[in-house]
Structures are given as structure tokens and as C-alpha cells.
Amino acid sequence: MSDKAKIAVDAMGGDHAPQMVIEGLAAARVLYPGVRFVIFGDENVLRPMLASFPELDAASDLVHTDEVVTSDCKPSQALRRSRQSSMGLALQAVKDGEADVAVSAGNTGALMALAKFILRTMPGIERPALVAPVPTLRGESVMLDLGANVECDTRNLVEFAVMGAAYARTVLGLSRPTVALLNVGVEELKGKETLREAADILKQASHIPMEFVGFTEGDAIGAGAVDVVVADGFTGNIALKTAEGTARFMGELLRRAFGSSLLAKIGYLFARRGLRQLREHLDPNNHNGGVFLGLNGLVVKSHGGASAEGFKTAVITAIDMVEADLIRLISADLPDVPGHEEEAGAA
Known part of the structure; x- marks a missing residue:
């Protein structure tokens, strides 16, 4: 199924767009030669770039627009002015069934606002959420919400x-997978009332293919103590950014330490293989590709500062989501959640 996926691409979103977008698409196509792309952006800029990748060019439809959602665009502005932008048109392609999934490295707030307006939320879902993989000692866990919803209820x-x-x-x-709510402690009486109420409901959702284990704390995220960490968007975004900043901090400390003396430099020669593995494991480009969950269509958000390698990872994530039929999986699970049975039946 993945070889038949069709991906709508916002080619103009991101700090290093559109060059990194085109290079990332070309790299992804090497791994998935049957995938096709609908690329939205400035044809005058994109056409020469595509000419450098003939196989990608042959597998792509280029749709011209000179409207771009800027990094400082407010969500409300995007809704009023950006329906014909490269981002808006990519989302509309999913809405119209012309693509299976949209990928953008553009403004997160604008992308969420446009996606909610164009695609709408799934029956039974009140708010969509942004989810992404995070590196851990066990490999990877997933975390949500990462900033789409600052305030959340039970x-x-x-x-x-x-x-x-x-x-x-x-x-x-x-x-x-094991699932836990991010809290200030693991005891049942800790945290806000919304967290405790959510925990009570999730304990009853035994028919869903997941194992709810209660609460987890921030220091357990990196250990990979659970597979899914759930938080409101405010808390989740801070936790993710703190983890990314800590990884950069440790990397810089190691760089300084190994360059501090001749003996340290010699030590680096013996340790460089392990350090290379560490760098690759913590590199955000290798875990790139957040997904907006809860919409009537698939949308993948790449890091704005992603490299071509990172954007390739986001495209692969998009292909995986199409192959797994993620929307169907979520729709199948919702009726088993206490309080959602009637809504699911009505939908």
C-alpha cells in the first residue's frame, strides 16, 4: 500500500525551504519509488530544483502558488488569508481526496488552524493533538500533545x-502499548483534578488495545518507562523542548571536554564510534515527523528547522500513516471509551 501513497507537500514551509523539501522528497522516493507527490509552491523557484532530480520530477505534479504562510503568521491570519497558500492547498488536496496525506514544515499554529478548518475533526473527537516520537534509552516512545492545545480538560x-x-x-x-499521563508524581492523589478524572476513565477502557499504567513523571520520559506519554499541549511542549535542549547541552559539553587537552583528544579517538551512535540517536532529524491526530485526514508536521534528511524522515512517517490506515484505527477504538459510546453510534 505504501508504494501507492500520494503525498501533498507544502514546499515553501520551513526554515530551509524549498531546497531541503525537494532534496528530502528525492531521498524518500529512493526508498519508496512508487510514491507520488503533489507539490505546492512557487513554480519559478521549484521547477529548476526538480530538474536536478528527474525521477522525482517524473513522479510529481507541481501546482503553482506564490502565497506562503510565514513563520510569524498568526493562526487567525492564516484562516483569513492563507487558504490559497502552499500550506492551505496541500491540506485542501487531502480534503478533496487528491492526496492521502499532507506534509509541511511550516508554521505549526497556522497549520493546525488551517487543518482544523479544512479537514474538521473526526466524529467523537473534540480537539486534535500533535504527537511525535521521542528518543529514549529503550529506543523510542511517543508523546502528545506537543503544543496544539495549551489548555485541556478531562x-x-x-x-x-x-x-x-x-x-x-x-x-x-x-x-x-503502555500509556501514562504526565504528572508531578505517580501517586493516585497527585496532580490536577483533570488528570485524576482522566485516569479514572482510562482505567475503565479495558477493551482498547493499550495498557493504561497511571501517572508518569518527567524524569521517566527519557528512560522509556512507558510507550505513550500523554499531557496537555502546554506541558508536553515544554517537556519536549527541555529534552531537546538538554540533548544539545550535553552534546556541547562533550565536545568541549574532548577538545580540552591532547589526552582528551586521544580519548575521543577511542570513544568516537559510541559518540557517533549517541549523536545519531539524539538527532531530531532521525525522529522528525509529528502527526496531527483526530482530523478527517492525515497531516504530518516536520520540524521547521529540519534538514533534507529530517524532511525525508517526515515523509516516511507520512507513508507509514497511510499504510497503517491510522484514522480507521482511532475510529475503531473510540466507541470503547466510557462516555463516547453514544457519540460514536450517532456518527
Whole structure:
């Protein structure tokens, strides 16, 4: 199925677009030669770039627009002015059935606003959430929400857990992933009331293919203590950015340490293989590709500062989502959540 996926691409979004977008698409196509792309952006800029990658050019339809969603564009502005932008048209292609999934490295807030407006949320889902893989000592876990919803109620957190579990079954290949709510402690009486209420509901959702284990703390994320970490967007975004900053901090400390003396430089020669593995494991480009869950269509968000390698990873994530039929998985799980049975039946 992955070889038949058709991907709508916002070629103008991202710090290094459109060059890194085109190079990333070309690299992804080497791995998935049957995939086709609908590329939205400035034809005058993109056509010469595509000419450098004849096989990608042959597998792509280029749709011209000179409208771009800028990095400082507010979500409200995007809704009023950006329907014909490269981002808006990519989302519309998914809505119209002309593509299976949209990929963009553009403004996150604008992308979420446009995606909600154009694609709408799935029946039974109140708010979509942004989920992404995070590196851990065990390999990878997944985390959501990463900033799409600053404030969340009990229902939102429950829906995030269900959607996150479906996503984890796809990207981690687990039949029954472990799920926990991010809290200030693991004891049942800790944290805000919304967290405790969400935990009570999730304990009852035993028919969903996931294992709810209660609460987890921030220091357990990197250990990979659970497969799915659930939080409101404010908390999740801070946790993710803190982890990324800590990884860069440690990398810089190691660089300085190994360059501090001749003996340290000699030590680096013996340690460089392990350090290279560490760098690759922590490199955000190798874990790139957040997914907006809960929409009537698949949308993948690449890091704005991603390299071509990182954008390739986001495209591969998009292909995986299409292959797994993620929306169907979420739709199948929702009726088993207490409080969602009637809504699912009505839908």
C-alpha cells in the first residue's frame, strides 16, 4: 500500500525551504519509488530544483502558488488569508481526496488552524493533538500533545490517550502499548483534578488495545518507562523542548571536554564510534515527523528547522500513516471509551 501513497507537500514551509523539501522528497522516493507527490509552491523557484532530480520530477505534479504562510503568521491570519497558500492547498488536496496525506514544515499554529478548518475533526473527537516520537534509552516512545492545545480538560486527555495508543501501535509496532499521563508524581492523589478524572476513565477502557499504567513523571520520559506519554499541549511542549535542549547541552559539553587537552583528544579517538551512535540517536532529524491526530485526514508536521534528511524522515512517517490506515484505527477504538459510546453510534 505504501508504494501507492500520494503525498501533498507544502514546499515553501520551513526554515530551509524549498531546497531541503525537494532534496528530502528525492531521498524518500529512493526508498519508496512508487510514491507520488503533489507539490505546492512557487513554480519559478521549484521547477529548476526538480530538474536536478528527474525521477522525482517524473513522479510529481507541481501546482503553482506564490502565497506562503510565514513563520510569524498568526493562526487567525492564516484562516483569513492563507487558504490559497502552499500550506492551505496541500491540506485542501487531502480534503478533496487528491492526496492521502499532507506534509509541511511550516508554521505549526497556522497549520493546525488551517487543518482544523479544512479537514474538521473526526466524529467523537473534540480537539486534535500533535504527537511525535521521542528518543529514549529503550529506543523510542511517543508523546502528545506537543503544543496544539495549551489548555485541556478531562475529555481531551482521554482522547489523546486513545489516539496516542493507536499511533504507537503504528510507529512502534506494539500490539498493546503502555500509556501514562504526565504528572508531578505517580501517586493516585497527585496532580490536577483533570488528570485524576482522566485516569479514572482510562482505567475503565479495558477493551482498547493499550495498557493504561497511571501517572508518569518527567524524569521517566527519557528512560522509556512507558510507550505513550500523554499531557496537555502546554506541558508536553515544554517537556519536549527541555529534552531537546538538554540533548544539545550535553552534546556541547562533550565536545568541549574532548577538545580540552591532547589526552582528551586521544580519548575521543577511542570513544568516537559510541559518540557517533549517541549523536545519531539524539538527532531530531532521525525522529522528525509529528502527526496531527483526530482530523478527517492525515497531516504530518516536520520540524521547521529540519534538514533534507529530517524532511525525508517526515515523509516516511507520512507513508507509514497511510499504510497503517491510522484514522480507521482511532475510529475503531473510540466507541470503547466510557462516555463516547453514544457519540460514536450517532456518527
